[in-house]
Amino acid sequence: MRELKPWLDLICKRPGRLVMGGFLILATLLSGIALLAISGWFITETALVGLLLAAGVAATINLYVPGGAIRLFAVSRTVFRYLERVYNHDTVLRLLTDIRVALFRGLSLASRSHRSELTGAQWLSRLTSDVDSLDTLYLRLIAPTALAALVSVLVVMLAAVLFDLQTAMLVGLVLLVAFLIATIGVYLRTRHLSAGQSDRQEALRTAVVEHIEGFAELTAAGRTGKHAAGLMRQAHQVTSEQAKADARIGWHLAGAHLLINLSAVFALWAGFALYQAGTLSGPVLVLLPIALLGLAEAYTMLPDAFGKLGATVASATRLNRDCRASQPAVHSGAVDLPADxxxxxxxxxxxxxxxxxxxxxxxxxxxxxxxxxxxxxxxxxxxxxxxxxxxxxxxxxxxxxxxxxxxxxxxxxxxxxxxxxxxxxxxxxxxxxxxxxxxxxxxxxxxxxxxxxxxxxxxxxxxxxxxxxxxxxxxxxxxxxxxxxxxxxxxxxxxxxxxxxxxxxxxxxxxxxxxxxxxxxxxxxxxxxxxxxxxxx
The missing domain is CATH 3.40.50.300 (P-loop containing nucleotide triphosphate hydrolases)
Structure with a gap:
């Protein structure tokens, strides 16, 4: 992971934009969770009041405060989502500029012998897929991971306030396992697959370019079909490895969602005990489980990001190697110039x-x-x-x-x-x-x-x-x-x-x-x- 450090240092040179972008993502997530939780509380409260009135029991409900809160969070979620997309994509473009400038500055110092080591297709891979894997590092990996952890902590704190400390600790433990499955677990299961995938794609791209450039010679030699069949085998291997990685990402995503749902079920079960003891009202009982279900949005992005982390590290390794090889050659015996x-x-x-x-x-x-x-x-x-x-x-x-x-x-x-x-x-x-x-x-x-x-x-x-x-x-x-x-x-x-x-x-x-x-x-x-x-x- 140390291969990412130079690029993370470069990304962190814009701390103001990163903090603001993270705040917009956080505001979007919290608005969504609050919308679900208050909606669940309001629906439950309305149902209970309706039952009491049907039974002839006098009951009242404040429609305006929860109704206003629902409208507020519905609008704020839409507004924050729009602002987050516009602002963070602008940030990504700025980060892309920083990364490309830093990369081109290093590559411009490369000796001719170093430049000749790579083919045109390999340089294309460096300047497109390798750079692309780094320019979204913040938006795809850093911000979602940090904010998913932060929102999970806030929900656990909410459980401690509304329910009790024991329920909060058990919910936190389940969420911790879900978080590890969606992040570190995915990375460990896919890092070798995703790291090798970019190399396989680069090899396939090189082979396709060579096939096109040498098509006349292949036709003259009568080997067009055999060469094309070889390309198809390479392409099949690439897609097969990608499908294997996607399957592992999908299973981890399913596991994380299952645990989030189980935490909601557990919170509901624990809430019933508190409700029967008279320490918790019915509407508050459903608030926490629905808030937990809202965490699924924060966790959905994590498996895919960590499933590609191996490829990102491999891209950073290649770019670091090229930049290190691109340092100005030290001329042996260099001396100060004489006057004039x-x-x-x-x-x-x-x-x-x-x-x-x-x-x-x-x-x-x-x-x-x-x-x-x-x-x-x-x-x-x-x-x-x-x-x-x-x-x-x-x-x-x-x-x-x-x-x-x-x-x-x-x-x-x-x-x-x-x-x-x-x-x-x-x-x-x-x-x-x-x-x-x-x-x-x-x-x-x-x-x-x-x-x-x-x-x-x-x-x-x-x-x-x-x-x-x-x-x-x-x-x-x-x-x-x-x-x-x-x-x-x-x-x-x-x-x-x-x-x-x-x-x-x-x-x-x-x-x-x-x-x-x-x-x-x-x-x-x-x-x-x-x-x-x-x-x-």
Whole structure:
């Protein structure tokens, strides 16, 4: 359970919202129980008065106070239920934001070797099902469990006040057993099933994706049917295990409800003894059993929540492992930068995990404000070297550099607006700053003609733009960033020679005072440089 602690700590950073959400759930439960209890008391009182009047005995009843209470609790239950749903679902969305930001912040620091360990389907599982199992942890598990326990204590206290201490203790004991069956009992019976279920679903999802991607090859090999049959067997195993877990959850739910009903029967039996002794009236006699029956609403949510707790713990374990693996790599032999030096690499080895080194004993010193160009043909290791300078690929050796911003060889744009993509480079940038940088990369006129201008939707991975336009948006985002060291890997991909020359000339002024390391396949693909290094393999 310690795997949940980092995420519980994150959830508890919003204590005000959690307390208010818990209060709304509690108010809803108490209103429902009070409605049932007072209704039972009122019906019994009315029946007794009716019998007395039929027997010719003078009797009176106050219709207004209990009637008003019934209306009050009926309305309050509806209002609190509505407010609870709206407020707590808003809280869950806020918690989801916190969890995703924390997760993405950790994953953004992952090395390329770590990212390559997981397939796309596995990453999809991390960012969807694993996160979803955590974002409702409060609403599905924490709040219902705490409030069910609190309401049970209140009902036991009610039993002590209305009946006697012995009845209250026996009712409390039965409710305690029901609570343990609905919570810890379910968890112990289902934790291994639910923990393995997410792994099985992830494996099935991966297999389905591979089946779709390789459908042409499977058809050519005549193995489509066999492969599909294998998928069906995997799916059958997943559904069978889920059915087994659901059956255990159902039995525990039934057991908890049975005990709650038995506690109501016991309270009714004990109440009859007190009624016969003259210490309890008939209407009060039925109040406690009906209040106990109202506890079923509080206990109904618990078995399903604890039945999925094993899967939640497994999801937290995976996410914790990914985040721990995503911590920034500590460069061996890291040193403080000398004065007026932007980057220092001494005797470093550049390599990807599981492969031979690309560079050994590599040494480089770049002065602050220097413009360095690095040229090399495809496969010479330019992008790996750029990844090392940017901190994406661990450098084995002595390495240190200033804060940097990195334009990767692959253009990366998010499915969002132009404004949102540019603000990633400088969140504080004004609209004037954005239009100015667009002018520098010759995109201002292009987007000024769009109806939404800066709020133009770029599509998935910038699909609404040409390759050259997408590259210039990515370049503009980097140029907005105030980092003193700029690493540009093939900055002018997709641009014709004339456009490249004009933008390169403007970049000289934009990058004034910054250190620039540019990597390209030829000198015509570099911005202005002070010196050039040639790579050869």
């Amino acid at each position: 030096t932007a980057l220092l690499a001494e005797n470093i080895t550049v390599k990807h995990a599981g492969y031979a080194p690309l560079f050994k004993h590599f040494e480089l010193e770049v002065q602050a404000g220097e413009r360095l160009g690095i040229l090399g043909h495809s496969g010479s290791g330019k992008s790996s070297l750029a990844d090392t300078f940017a901190g994406v690929l661990p450098a084995h050796g002595t390495f240190a550099c200033q804060e940097r911003v990195y334009l990767t060889q692959k253009t990366v744009l998010f499915e969002d607006t132009l404004r949102a993509n540019l603000l990633l480079g400088s969140p504080a940038a004004s609209d004037t700053d954005l239009w100015s940088i667009l002018e520098q990369v010759e995109l201002a006129e292009r987007f000024a003609s769009e109806p939404d201008q800066l709020d133009t939707w770029l599509g998935s991975a910038g699909s609404r733009l040409s390759g050259g336009e997408a590259r210039r948006v990515a370049l503009a985002r980097v140029l907005l960033n105030p980092a003193p060291l700029v690493v540009l890997d093939e900055p002018f991909t997709g641009l014709d020679a004339e456009t490249r020359a004009r933008i390169a000339k403007r970049m000289d002024g934009l990058l004034d005072g910054k250190t620039v390391i540019s990597l390209a396949h030829g000198p015509d693909a570099l911005p202005g440089t002070d010196r050039v290094i040639y790579l050869s393999r």
